[in-house]
Amino acid sequence: MILAMDTRDTPEQAELRRTARQLARQLGPRTVADLDDRKRRERLAVEVRDAGWLELRHDTGDGSPLAGGFEAAIIADALGEAVADVSFAGPVLAADLARRAGARPVDGTVVAFARDLIDAAVVSGPTTRAPLYAVEPAAHAPAAAYVLVPEGDGYRLAQVEVDGASDGADLTRTLRSVSAGARLLAVPDQSRLLTRADLACWATLGLALTSADLIGLMRGVLDLTVAYAKERRQYGVAIGSFQAVQHLLAEAHCLIEGAFSIALHAAWAVDERAPDEARTAGRVAKAYCARAARSVCETAVQVHGGMGNTWECIVHVYLRRALLSTQWFGDDGEQLLQLQRTRLEAPHGPA
Amino acid sequence: MDLRDSPAEAAFRTRFRAWLAAHNPGLPVSSTDDEYWARQAEWHTALYDAGFFGLSWPARFGGHDLPTVFDVILDEELAAAGSPPRPSLGYLVQGIATHGSNAIQERFLPGLISGRERWCQGFSEPDAGSDLAALRTTATRDGDEYVINGHKIWTSYSDVADWCFLLARTDPAVPKHKGLSAFAVPMRQPGIEQRPLRMINGITTEFGQVLFDAARVPAENMIGEPGEGWRVAMTIVSHEREPGELGYVARYAKMAGDLEAAVRKDPGSFRSDQREAVAWAYVQAEMLRLHVCRRLSERLDRVDHGPGGSIDKLLMTWVEQAVGAAALAVAGSRAVIDTDDVGLKIYLYSRAQSVMGGTSQIQKNIVATRILGLPTA
Numbered sequence: 009m010i011l012a013m014d015t016r017d018t019p020e021q022a023e024l025r026r027t028a029r030q031l032a033r034q035l036g037p038r039t040v041a042d043l044d045d046r047k048r049r050e051r052l053a054v055e056v057r058d059a060g061w062l063e064l065r066h067d068t069g070d071g072s073p074l075a076g077g078f079e080a081a082i083i084a085d086a087l088g089e090a091v092a093d094v095s096f097a098g099p100v101l102a103a104d105l106a107r108r109a110g111a112r113p114v115d116g117t118v119v120a121f122a123r124d125l126i127d128a129a130v131v132s133g134p135t136t137r138a139p140l141y142a143v144e145p146a147a148h149a150p151a152a153a154y155v156l157v158p159e160g161d162g163y164r165l166a167q168v169e170v171d172g173a174s175d176g177a178d179l180t181r182t183l184r185s186v187s188a189g190a191r192l193l194a195v196p197d198q199s200r201l202l203t204r205a206d207l208a209c210w211a212t213l214g215l216a217l218t219s220a221d222l223i224g225l226m227r228g229v230l231d232l233t234v235a236y237a238k239e240r241r242q243y244g245v246a247i248g249s250f251q252a253v254q255h256l257l258a259e260a261h262c263l264i265e266g267a268f269s270i271a272l273h274a275a276w277a278v279d280e281r282a283p284d285e286a287r288t289a290g291r292v293a294k295a296y297c298a299r300a301a302r303s304v305c306e307t308a309v310q311v312h313g314g315m316g317n318t319w320e321c322i323v324h325v326y327l328r329r330a331l332l333s334t335q336w337f338g339d340d341g342e343q344l345l346q347l348q349r350t351r352l353e354a355p356h357g358p359a
Numbered sequence: 360m361d362l363r364d365s366p367a368e369a370a371f372r373t374r375f376r377a378w379l380a381a382h383n384p385g386l387p388v389s390s391t392d393d394e395y396w397a398r399q400a401e402w403h404t405a406l407y408d409a410g411f412f413g414l415s416w417p418a419r420f421g422g423h424d425l426p427t428v429f430d431v432i433l434d435e436e437l438a439a440a441g442s443p444p445r446p447s448l449g450y451l452v453q454g455i456a457t458h459g460s461n462a463i464q465e466r467f468l469p470g471l472i473s474g475r476e477r478w479c480q481g482f483s484e485p486d487a488g489s490d491l492a493a494l495r496t497t498a499t500r501d502g503d504e505y506v507i508n509g510h511k512i513w514t515s516y517s518d519v520a521d522w523c524f525l526l527a528r529t530d531p532a533v534p535k536h537k538g539l540s541a542f543a544v545p546m547r548q549p550g551i552e553q554r555p556l557r558m559i560n561g562i563t564t565e566f567g568q569v570l571f572d573a574a575r576v577p578a579e580n581m582i583g584e585p586g587e588g589w590r591v592a593m594t595i596v597s598h599e600r601e602p603g604e605l606g607y608v609a610r611y612a613k614m615a616g617d618l619e620a621a622v623r624k625d626p627g628s629f630r631s632d633q634r635e636a637v638a639w640a641y642v643q644a645e646m647l648r649l650h651v652c653r654r655l656s657e658r659l660d661r662v663d664h665g666p667g668g669s670i671d672k673l674l675m676t677w678v679e680q681a682v683g684a685a686a687l688a689v690a691g692s693r694a695v696i697d698t699d700d701v702g703l704k705i706y707l708y709s710r711a712q713s714v715m716g717g718t719s720q721i722q723k724n725i726v727a728t729r730i731l732g733l734p735t736a
Binding site (some may be wrong): 013014015016018021047061078156195234237238245246248249250251253254255257258259261262266267268269272275280288292295296341344345347348351352353354 | 360361362363364365368411428431432521563580592619622623626635637638639641642643646649650652653656657659662673674677720722724726727728730731732733734735736
């Protein structure tokens, strides 16, 4: 009998997972000081680009993407695990949006968000009125960001120049602003308007990728923390032998297991389930992963004790990255609010 | 990764859905109402007789030899229909199938699976809870029989059971883990007194206490070898900790779904925190559904979960307690005005989930030392 209901990686997916993890571990930062190692960072960016990972959501020619949301999530997970300081989700999401508009993706372009970082920025008029935020553009190079311009029942893509310096809580991914008053530039080759449904499907990919990033970074920071608890000695014994510490770490491990199950499903659903169902799967995953990641990262800081509260200890790099991935496409509170709207307010129950 | 049904799976789903539409017993939520346990036996035999129970168990004992994924489909359909979960017997089946002789398996598995013979599990004692191996109930050889003396507690379904899966000390001279043996003890005999145990939510028929006063069991009813009792018990508790084995996915989906339906009737009358608690209960129930899917898929690679059951038990506990918290939140003052309020009962019962089958503290000890490899103090 052929079994279809199966959550395991295919051999190709397993290979991608191995490759991505290996590369991220090899070139990701091991210490806070590594974050300043420009050579390493540039090599990482080149490797990610040369692997073709930024093109996963490019058009195959018939409108479908080169690879599934599941494959993109495998890479997001691996990069999160190593707090890899490289652009990935930003360009991939921009390419996915361009594909849906029938436009050719342009290297170095990301998507501009409104200040809440939940939705792609909508701009009517020739210039932007409020500052916008580009997530994961190149750090120092010139960059552009897509915005949405209302037209009829849908949206047309336009571009703005990203002029702000790199800033933000996350030390591994850039967040750059677009000044109010920025001039909109046409995206000439788009062949269709984006519908609300297109944008919902696109946001579902965003939920899946941010959830996958959270899964990876939870796993990465817990591995570090368990190793530290085995090493660090107080009262003459390893602190990991104390039940109070063990229970914190055990709880974190269980949260990651549950979060992984739910995030795998959301990533798969992006291309395989009906849009509404996929969106709900993304919201469920993001709500769970965001709450889990907050708890796991806080445990990591706690178990590292005084060291965990210093800039030099890499644990806060994970926590900071978790904060951005949590906010991007909406945090747990936002997802629960939207789930209430669709599941508790519909007169005849959820579709 | 592929969660689409194969043709065989889709056909099974359609067939079961149609049967369920005509046979949903419409029972109250389990563990909140004595009526549930009174009628659960009928539900078991109805499922079994229609060919929908014991899907992944051996056909020669009344199962269907199907992959475990069919249990996932069954649970999903039960959940979608708001039906009661399938009876939670998997851990006893695994215990007998793993440790019992051929004769024991042939004698006991068909009745257990068909529901014609009802079972309870006699492990815990008043002075042996988390420290199960300290149990004091004795089984003393007397000719072809063993004579049982002792006191069991937290014994699920003891009031209706024909058989007790009993763990007793057969050799007091050896270290505590080595002197235990397991038996299938007939419940209907003069040396056994069954007393109901009232839970904090008022239900009286789910758990009992069982007093053994020179009760007798044939020696041939021993499950496993003399002294193998601890290993038998560990097989059972590791499966008892797996939500996939228990069929609890349907239980939580029904409870969360009932709460959602209650809010949908009049959304404006609930505060945002009450609504958020219900949304969170849904998220938790979905997490468990997908987690069980993953666990069962991993089993296709023959991944032995062993201590992994403790992870699943903790996740299941968090789901049950999130649902319990949401039920209490939705009930509001009704929970304290009406002692029969179902929200109150769900909430109070949810506190037991972090104790039964091994406390959350014991599960965390297992995860920390056996999975994370942390040193023991």
